[in-house]
Amino acid sequence: MKPKERFLRRLKGQDVDKVPAGCTTAYGVVDLMKRCGCERPLADVDPACMAGLSMAGHTIAGFDWVKAMGWDITAVSEALGCTLGEPAIDSQYYIASHPFAQSIENLECPRDLLSRGRFPAYREQFRLLKEKVGNDLVIFGMSEGPFTCAANLVGTDRMMRATIKEPTFVEKALDVTAEALIQVIRFAFSNGADYFCMADPTSGGDLLSPKSWERIVSPVIRRIVNAVDGPIVLHICGNIDKIIPSMCETGIVGISLEEKTDLKAAIETARARGVRVFGNVAAASTLFMGTEEDCYREAMAALESGVDFLAPGCGIAPNSPLENVLQLRRARDDFHQDKQAGRPESS
Amino acid sequence: MLPLEEILKKLHDAVVGFDEAGAAQAARLLIEGGYDPLEGIMHGLSTGMDTVGALFKQQEYFVPEVLLCAEAMNAGMEVLRPHLQASSTRTLGTIILGTVQGDVHDIGKNIVKMMLEIGGFDVHDLGNNVPHKRFAEELARTDADLVGVSAMMTTTMMGMRSLIGMVKETKPHVGVLIGGAPVTREIAKMFNADGYADSAADVVGEAKRVMAAVKSA
Ligand code: B12
Numbered sequence: 197m198k199p200k201e202r203f204l205r206r207l208k209g210q211d212v213d214k215v216p217a218g219c220t221t222a223y224g225v226v227d228l229m230k231r232c233g234c235e236r237p238l239a240d241v242d243p244a245c246m247a248g249l250s251m252a253g254h255t256i257a258g259f260d261w262v263k264a265m266g267w268d269i270t271a272v273s274e275a276l277g278c279t280l281g282e283p284a285i286d287s288q289y290y291i292a293s294h295p296f297a298q299s300i301e302n303l304e305c306p307r308d309l310l311s312r313g314r315f316p317a318y319r320e321q322f323r324l325l326k327e328k329v330g331n332d333l334v335i336f337g338m339s340e341g342p343f344t345c346a347a348n349l350v351g352t353d354r355m356m357r358a359t360i361k362e363p364t365f366v367e368k369a370l371d372v373t374a375e376a377l378i379q380v381i382r383f384a385f386s387n388g389a390d391y392f393c394m395a396d397p398t399s400g401g402d403l404l405s406p407k408s409w410e411r412i413v414s415p416v417i418r419r420i421v422n423a424v425d426g427p428i429v430l431h432i433c434g435n436i437d438k439i440i441p442s443m444c445e446t447g448i449v450g451i452s453l454e455e456k457t458d459l460k461a462a463i464e465t466a467r468a469r470g471v472r473v474f475g476n477v478a479a480a481s482t483l484f485m486g487t488e489e490d491c492y493r494e495a496m497a498a499l500e501s502g503v504d505f506l507a508p509g510c511g512i513a514p515n516s517p518l519e520n521v522l523q524l525r526r527a528r529d530d531f532h533q534d535k536q537a538g539r540p541e542s543s
Numbered sequence: 544m545l546p547l548e549e550i551l552k553k554l555h556d557a558v559v560g561f562d563e564a565g566a567a568q569a570a571r572l573l574i575e576g577g578y579d580p581l582e583g584i585m586h587g588l589s590t591g592m593d594t595v596g597a598l599f600k601q602q603e604y605f606v607p608e609v610l611l612c613a614e615a616m617n618a619g620m621e622v623l624r625p626h627l628q629a630s631s632t633r634t635l636g637t638i639i640l641g642t643v644q645g646d647v648h649d650i651g652k653n654i655v656k657m658m659l660e661i662g663g664f665d666v667h668d669l670g671n672n673v674p675h676k677r678f679a680e681e682l683a684r685t686d687a688d689l690v691g692v693s694a695m696m697t698t699t700m701m702g703m704r705s706l707i708g709m710v711k712e713t714k715p716h717v718g719v720l721i722g723g724a725p726v727t728r729e730i731a732k733m734f735n736a737d738g739y740a741d742s743a744a745d746v747v748g749e750a751k752r753v754m755a756a757v758k759s760a
Contacts, residue, residue, distance in 0.1 A: 281647070281672065286698065290647045290672075352650055356607040357614070360561070403650065405605040480697040480725055513698055 199260040200390075203334040206504055207391070207427060207449060207472060215499060215506055217528035218259035220336065220393050220429055220452050220474045222511035224267030226286050227518035228252050236285045240266055243320035250325055254333060257518065258525030261334035264325055265318045265384065267511075269340040269395045272376055273348035275312040276305070286514040294351040300368055303349060305375040310383050322387035334391065337384030341396025341430070342416045343404075345373040352398060359408050370416045378423045385426040392424070393452065395431040406438040414442045421447035429474060433510050437461065444469040454478065454509025455494075459501045472504035483520050484513035491520045495527035544576050554587025554619055559594050561611035563618040570622035580623040588616045588623075592661045596744030599654075606650055609743075613657045634665040636688035636754050638720075639681045641669035643702050648695035651723060654743040655691065662747030664689075675706050682714055688754055694723040704734045711735065716760070718753040722746070 197205075197213045206212045229235040232255075234248035246266065253259040265271065268288035274280055277295040296303045306312070310319075318337075325335055340348070346369040347355040358365045381392045399413045421428050430443055431452035440462050443451055452474035453462055463473050477483060477494045486494075498506055506528050512521060550573045557565035566588070573583045595612040598604040604612075638659060642652050649671040659666050667685060669677050678690060690710050694700040700723065707719050720738040721731050731739035738753035740746045 287645055292647075292672075353610060353653060356650070357610050359607045360611055403606045405608075408605070408607065484697050513696070515698060 198332050199254075200329075200332055200334050203261055203505075204390070209470065209472070214532045215503070215528055216260040217495075217506040217524045218261045219253065219257075219263065219512065219524075220338075220450075220505065220507050221395065221431060221479075222267040222269070222288070222338070223253050223257065223259075223263065223521075224249070224288055224514055225257075225512050225516055225518065225521060226514050227516070228257055228521075229285065231256050231518065236267075236283055236288075240268070240283055240289060241314060241317055243317050243324055246317065246321045247324040247328065250321070250335075251328055254329075257521050261336065261390075262325065262329065263338060264322050264335050264387075264389065265337045265339065266314060269338070269344070269397075269511075270348070271314050271318075272339045272373070272380055273345050275309050275315065276303075276345070276349055276372070276376055278348050288514070291348045294349060294354075296349045296369075297351040297354060300350060300365065300372075303369065303372050305372050305379070309376055309379055315380075315383065319383075319387055322384075322389070326388040335389055336391045336393055336429075337381070337387075337389040338393040338395065339377065339380055341394040341399065341432075342370055342373040342377055342420065343399035343413050344396045345376070346370050347398040349373070355398070356403065359404065359412055366412060370412070374416050374420055377420050381420065381424045381426070381428070385424065389426065391427040391429060391449070393429040393431055394420075395433075395452075397433045400432045400434040401436045401439060402434040406442070409439045410442045414446055417443075417446040417448065429472075431474075431510075440465050441469075444471045450474055450505070452507065452509075455481075459498060459503065463502050463504075474505040474507045475503055476509040477507070477524060479508045479510040479512055479516075483508055484516040486520065488517075488519050488523055491523035492527050495524050496531060499527060499531045545572055547573075547576070547578050547582065550576065550578065551583065551587040551590075554583055555591040555594065557619065558588055558591025558612050558616045559598075561608065561615045563615045566615040566619035567622050570619040574622065574626055580626040581628075583623050584620065584627075588619045589661055592616055592658070593744075596658065596742075600742050600744045606654070609654055609657075613661075616661065635663040635751065637665045637667065637685060638689040638691050638750065639667045639669065639678060639685065639687045640691040641673035641678065641693070642671035642723075643692050643694045643699050643706065644672060644674050645702065646694050646696055646699035647671045648723070649693070651695065651743070652693040655693065655722065655740075655746050658743045658746045659691070659750060662750070664747075664750060675702075675709055678706060679709060679713065682710065682717065687714075687717060688757075689718045689720060689750060691720045691722075691750075694721070694726060697725045700725050700730070703736070707735050716757055718757040720746075720750060720753060 232252035238245040281292040427449040429450035435456040450472040455478040553569035718737040740749045
């Protein structure tokens with residue numbers, strides 16, 4: 197089974213020979229950049245260099261699918277007006293200013309959104325990637341989600357307070373970010389993305405109450421999902437136990453979660469709603485700080501829990517050792533070997 | 544005229560219910576009643592924030608609620624502050640606070656800041672993504688007792704170690720508190736920090752403990 201077929205079948209809930217293993221978040225790993233010669237800062241802005249690092253995820257790190265659209269979650273906020281801090285080889289772009297902290301009167305989704313910031317480079321990156329992978333590998337696009345994007349624009353404190361006291365403010369801000377995301381996701385699909393991952397960390401369980409998530413965030417996700425023509429995966433960090441049911445009701449096809457969330461319970465909840473689960477090898481404590489054995493063990497545990505797609509729980513930290521990252525693929529291969537040796541399956 | 548107990552309860556409840564107008568009104572009642580404004584701060588507004596801290600820890604309250612409670616508390620403070628005797632506004636100590644270099648996460652740090660201010664500390668907030676040099680300048684410029692550093696990423700957390708080294712080298716009697724999601728008590732010890740708290744609810748207690756410890760050292 198080719199990796200692309202395996203991935204797409206799994207996404208639809210059909211039988212596959214092996215659990216796809218890869219990464220549905222960023223993999224701007226320094227070791228990987230050095231190995232393939234595609235390093236930051238060019239790997240953030242130059243289409244060929246970006247595509248080179250994308251491909252290294254498959255050829256060197258062993259991922260079953262590859263990522264387009266950069267190694268951070270700031271591009272939409274940037275196009276809407278945030279300024280960014282300088283990246284370094286081991287640190288990604290970050291939000292340096294909240295241009296609408298004072299007032300959102302002038303906040304709007306510009307007509308030329310997709311010619312701003314890094315989007316022109318992404319377009320070219322998609323083309324190069326498509327040329328390289330043909331029909332063999334899945335390509336995904338990724339960006340920040342609507343709530344995180346709005347919080348970037350107006351400041352997180354302001355956004356947080358407004359969720360309780362200023363409903364019209366929140367509505368207006370999310371209206372604009374949803375509109376922008378719809379354009380960005382359509383852009384990704386029309387340039388060759390097979391699925392799109394939105395990361396909405398600022399709406400996570402450590403920040404917003406489950407009630408607020410349901411009331412404020414879920415309608416916006418639903419609106420975006422309905423307006424685009426392709427599968428959406430939603431990634432939220434931290435402990436999201438309590439919002440998984442709401443997340444699964446938005447029309448997304450997959451959720452991506454980290455180790456703070458109860459994986460088994462998540463799989464059960466998601467399955468019942470026809471949603472797949474990506475995760476959940478700990479990005480910080482294991483892939484970055486842990487040993488190879490730790491990584492292998494956690495990957496194996498995720499597979500045994502029945503995860504649909506084996507992946508890191510969050511973006512891989514830049515200084516994570518490549519050997520650690522490789523344990524995902526190794527654990528997946530062993531898992532199926534053991535399974536075949538132990539109890540042969542009819543398929 | 545309302546009895547003091549009742550006014551204190553109003554102050555407490557206004558903070559917990561994030562009712563800004565209510566907090567200001569209760570504060571005015573306190574002043575009109577001729578009571579000690581310090582009483583209102585210590586046993587009304589602050590105890591309200593203690594309750595808020597506990598609710599946050601129990602995941603009854605989340606970040607938006609906590610930020611709004613702090614606003615209500617500030618509204619009460621604003622009414623009471625002009626009536627305080629100069630002597631009673633003396634602070635417990637001065638703390639320089641910031642998120643470590645390379646890290647823009649500041650929600651947790653902002654909550655810590657609020658708690659410290661409520662607890663009676665004078666807080667010099669340097670913001671987020673603060674270069675070590677800025678901490679050094681602020682240390683040289685002020686007579687701070689403590690430095691508080693927040694880090695939310697494993698990568699940036701590593702920078703805390705050299706920051707603590709720098710503080711200890713230039714001002715050995717300044718206590719350093721660290722915190723943020725990836726930080727643990729073990730890491731704090733390893734980095735040679737004097738204090739650590741995993742939740743804003745415990746920050747003030749820890750700051751007081753560290754101040755006493757470094758003073759007596
Ligand atoms: C919100 C958020 C963001 C927001 C930040 C907005 C803001 N203004 O702060 C945005 C979207 C901008 C963001 C950006 C990024 N983020 Co982020 N983000 C989060 C998230 C979801 C929540 C953090 C938070 O605010 N928690 C709530 C507060 C209240 O808790 P807290 O900070 O822990 O603080 C409490 C205690 O720790 C303690 N405390 C805190 N500080 C201190 C200090 C002292 C002195 C003491 C005593 C106590 C103390 O008291 C606080 C109150 O109780 C976390 C994941 C998670 N769920 O934790 C990821 C997370 C921190 N982010 C992460 C990453 C990778 C990033 C990005 C690199 C992604 C990207 N490329 O775009 C950038 C970083 C840019 C940079 N250079 O910093 C990772 C870090 C991984 C790691 N461990 O290394 C995390 C852990 C997600 C993950 N699982 O991978 N992020």
